[in-house]
Amino acid sequence: MRLIPSSPLSCLGTAVVAVVIGGFALVGCDVVDLDEFDTDFSLFSGDEEASPSPGASASPSPGEEEGEPEDTAEYALPESCAEAGAAEVVGDLAPGTVLAEDRREVDGFADAEQLTCSFSEGTGAPGAPTFTLVFTLNVDPSLSPDVVAVPGAEEEMNWEVDIDVDVDTYHTDEADSLGGDLEYVGTVDGSTRHLYLSLPGELYVTAIAYGEDVPREELERVVLLAAERVRG
Numbered sequence: 001m002r003l004i005p006s007s008p009l010s011c012l013g014t015a016v017v018a019v020v021i022g023g024f025a026l027v028g029c030d031v032v033d034l035d036e037f038d039t040d041f042s043l044f045s046g047d048e049e050a051s052p053s054p055g056a057s058a059s060p061s062p063g064e065e066e067g068e069p070e071d072t073a074e075y076a077l078p079e080s081c082a083e084a085g086a087a088e089v090v091g092d093l094a095p096g097t098v099l100a101e102d103r104r105e106v107d108g109f110a111d112a113e114q115l116t117c118s119f120s121e122g123t124g125a126p127g128a129p130t131f132t133l134v135f136t137l138n139v140d141p142s143l144s145p146d147v148v149a150v151p152g153a154e155e156e157m158n159w160e161v162d163i164d165v166d167v168d169t170y171h172t173d174e175a176d177s178l179g180g181d182l183e184y185v186g187t188v189d190g191s192t193r194h195l196y197l198s199l200p201g202e203l204y205v206t207a208i209a210y211g212e213d214v215p216r217e218e219l220e221r222v223v224l225l226a227a228e229r230v231r232g
Contacts, residue, residue, distance in 0.1 A: 074179075075203040077137040078230050079103070081117035085229045086133050089222055090119055093214055095129040098122030106147055112139040116148060129211030133226060136204040142183050142196045148206065164188040174224050178231070182223075184216055195219035199227055 078084035081101045087094070098120050106112035118132040134141065134148050141147045168184045175182050179200045186193040193214060197205045207222040 074231055075199045075201050075227070076230055077113055077135055077203065078115055081115065081133075084115065084117065084133070084135065084226065086117035086226075087119075089226045089229065090117075090131055090133055093209065093212075093218060093222065094119035094131050095212060096121030106136070106139055109139040109144070109147075111137075112147075113137045114148065127211060130208075131210075131212070131214070132206075132208040133222065134204075134206040134208070135226070135230065136206065138202045139204075140196075140198065141204055141206055142185070142194075142198075148208075172220065174220075178224065178227050180227065182220065184219070186216075193219060195223055197223040197227055203230070205230075 080103065081087070081099060087099070096119060100116075100118040100120070102114075102116045104114060106114050114137065115135040116132065117134070118130055120128060120130045132148075136147060139147055164187070166184070166186050166188060170182055170184070172182065175197065178197075181198045183196040183198075184194070185196070190213060191211065193209045193216070195207045195216065199205065205223045205226045207219045207226075209219065
């Protein structure tokens with residue numbers, strides 16, 4: 001797959017290359033009980049057998065009585081990186097202790113909001129490694145351009161690039177247990193790796209590793225743990 005994003009670049013997925021150039025991850029109803037209206041039909045039958053008692057009638061399973069759980073209410077956009085436990089979730093994968101945090105509305109998308117937590121050494125040098133954790137509400141960052149931006153990286157965004165990437169959409173038992181889907185996008189040279197976790201309620205958790213060799217399994221661990229932190 002070849003992605004040729006439009007400029008300016010500040011997106012995930014299709015704009016994965018913006019990270020390569022900039023050094024940053026830019027990117028009810030009432031229920032009627034029929035038993036209340038039970039009628040003794042044996043009065044109209046010649047059969048002397050006793051009619052079934054109300055207790056013998058089929059009863060709905062607990063799941064049918066209560067209905068399916070509302071997954072859309074399970075996840076919420078955190079107010080801050082501290083509330084999301086970003087430092088604990090990223091852990092040793094962070095190349096430095098300097099945190100760039102940004103919580104904002106996403107321009108061009110109704111009711112879309114985003115929290116970005118980007119860890120680095122704080123030098124600001126082009127090509128310096130970063131690890132970014134992003135929470136996005138009501139817009140899919142893997143499909144929509146100009147969604148995820150890292151604070152202070154705007155001067156690196158105006159580039160036209162053409163870079164090969166690998167894309168893989170897949171499931172794991174852990175993701176399924178959260179009701180989520182996974183999508184991996186990485187440059188062929190391995191310099192930039194994104195992992196997206198889409199969750200019920202239009203919440204997306206994204207982990208982005210730039211400039212360091214972070215295995216996909218570690219990216220999975222980060223997004224799944226982050227999702228657990230914002231669940232409920």
